[in-house]
Amino acid sequence: MQQILAEVEKQIAKAGNEARRIFHGRGHCFEGLEHLVIDWFPPFAVARLYRDVEPAWLDELSDLLKTVPDIQGLVIQQRGRGKDAEQNVVWGDVPEQMEVRELGLAYHVKPQRNQNSGLFLDMREGRKWVKEQAKEKRVLNLFSYTCAFSVAAIDGGADHVVNVDMSKGSINIGRDNHRLNGIKGDRVTFLAYDLFKSWKKVRQLGPYDLVVIDPPSFQPGSFIAEKDYRKVIRRLNELTEAKSQVLACHNDPKNGTEFLKQLMLEECPDFKFVERLANPEDFPEAELEKGLKVLLYVREK
Numbered sequence: 617m618q619q620i621l622a623e624v625e626k627q628i629a630k631a632g633n634e635a636r637r638i639f640h641g642r643g644h645c646f647e648g649l650e651h652l653v654i655d656w657f658p659p660f661a662v663a664r665l666y667r668d669v670e671p672a673w674l675d676e677l678s679d680l681l682k683t684v685p686d687i688q689g690l691v692i693q694q695r696g697r698g699k700d701a702e703q704n705v706v707w708g709d710v711p712e713q714m715e716v717r718e719l720g721l722a723y724h725v726k727p728q729r730n731q732n733s734g735l736f737l738d739m740r741e742g743r744k745w746v747k748e749q750a751k752e753k754r755v756l757n758l759f760s761y762t763c764a765f766s767v768a769a770i771d772g773g774a775d776h777v778v779n780v781d782m783s784k785g786s787i788n789i790g791r792d793n794h795r796l797n798g799i800k801g802d803r804v805t806f807l808a809y810d811l812f813k814s815w816k817k818v819r820q821l822g823p824y825d826l827v828v829i830d831p832p833s834f835q836p837g838s839f840i841a842e843k844d845y846r847k848v849i850r851r852l853n854e855l856t857e858a859k860s861q862v863l864a865c866h867n868d869p870k871n872g873t874e875f876l877k878q879l880m881l882e883e884c885p886d887f888k889f890v891e892r893l894a895n896p897e898d899f900p901e902a903e904l905e906k907g908l909k910v911l912l913y914v915r916e917k
């Protein structure tokens with residue numbers, strides 16, 4: 617328990633009151649705590665357990681987090697328990713929906729949601745990179761979810777961003793996220809479509825200078841990486857021009873960087889691998905290949 621406390625206090629101190637992961641056991645850097653992660657939506661902590669633990673252990677965790685003055689409420693979710701896992705506010709007045717900040721920008725999150733609270737915290741360095749690169753660019757944000765990449769790109773001076781996600785609910789939150797940051801609608805397009813049924817529209821709005829691809833690993837009926845990632849990569853040839861940049865992301869521990877590199881090599885020979893972006897320091901990984909992979913490519917001709 618003491619190493620949880622030490623890490624939580626360290627990460628909260630670094631958070632600067634922004635959203636952040638404050639304990640990442642899943643990266644196998646804290647022995648015996650691989651089943652625990654804790655997210656920070658200031659001033660509330662959301663602990664997620666990836667296997668069943670003794671109720672006494674949970675009580676101990678709760679009491680421990682209560683000793684941290686910054687934490688004013690705690691949600692504990694036990695993954696794999698479906699709906700029951702929601703509404704597990706253990707103490708404090710944790711709202712259903714709230715605003716958090718990241719890199720100075722605001723986003724809506726739902727801290728009590730079992731999965732996908734609205735902002736994937738492990739992508740902070742990706743959003744920072746996009747924000748720094750986006751000036752005067754036409755950006756395509758594939759699998760946009762709540763459009764956090766788009767908010768970052770517009771803040772970084774992008775000319776236009778096209779967001780595509782099949783979830784209407786996520787796209788609507790994406791619109792709200794833009795409003796929250798005072799972004800006017802004419803620089804952003806929202807397409808609530810299944811990508812595989814809307815290539816024509818996506819192509820018509822291009823070509824793009826910067827393409828972000830951040831699909832799920834496994835969403836049966838919608839996207840299965842092993843089968844569908846290739847179909848997306850293949851389209852890059854018609855969606856981009858010389859000097860266009862592509863950020864290809866993959867978060868399946870089963871597939872290392874070679875998975876994406878091989879697809880790019882086979883389907884997009886005009887693109888050159890530039891670098892793998894570093895993951896945020898609040899997501900320490902014992903085995904880098906198992907963590908989030910964010911690969912940058914540039915089209916040479």
Ligand SMILES: C[S@@+](CC[C@H](N)C(=O)[O-])C[C@H]1O[C@@H](n2cnc3c(N)ncnc32)[C@H](O)[C@@H]1O
Nearest residue numbers: 759760761781782783810811830831832838839
């Ligand atoms: C990992 S999330 C994307 C995270 C997002 N890029 C971000 O920065 O927050 C995956 C998203 O892909 C969407 N999705 C899955 N299959 C899709 C498809 N065939 N067409 C469009 N969107 C899809 C899901 O609705 C989900 O929002």
